[in-house]
Amino acid sequence: MQMNVELPKEFEQQLQQSVIKVVTETLGTLNSDSKFNEYMDKQQCATYLNISVSTFNSWLKNESIPFALIGGSYRFKKSEIDKFMLSKQK
Numbered sequence: 001m002q003m004n005v006e007l008p009k010e011f012e013q014q015l016q017q018s019v020i021k022v023v024t025e026t027l028g029t030l031n032s033d034s035k036f037n038e039y040m041d042k043q044q045c046a047t048y049l050n051i052s053v054s055t056f057n058s059w060l061k062n063e064s065i066p067f068a069l070i071g072g073s074y075r076f077k078k079s080e081i082d083k084f085m086l087s088k089q090k
Contacts (some may be wrong), residue, residue, distance in 0.1 A: 036047060
């Protein structure tokens with residue numbers, strides 16, 4: 001059974017603003033609670049993935065791990081590493 005309810009525009013706008021506020025605050029809390037920065041070096045990234053640095057270096061050589069190379073230093077964006085790991089799920 002489907003029911004259509006029409007809300008007053010003002011109430012609908014207030015509800016929408018409240019939802020946006022809660023989602024924004026929640027996302028901000030998730031980002032600030034993480035002990036890992038958004039950009040990580042090799043050591044931090046290996047720790048984040050719970051693997052050794054040598055294993056991480058092997059993955060870096062043999063897999064398509066996304067990275068930025070700045071002045072000879074590798075930097076890995078946490079969200080891109082998460083996407084990479086999801087792409088490897090079977």
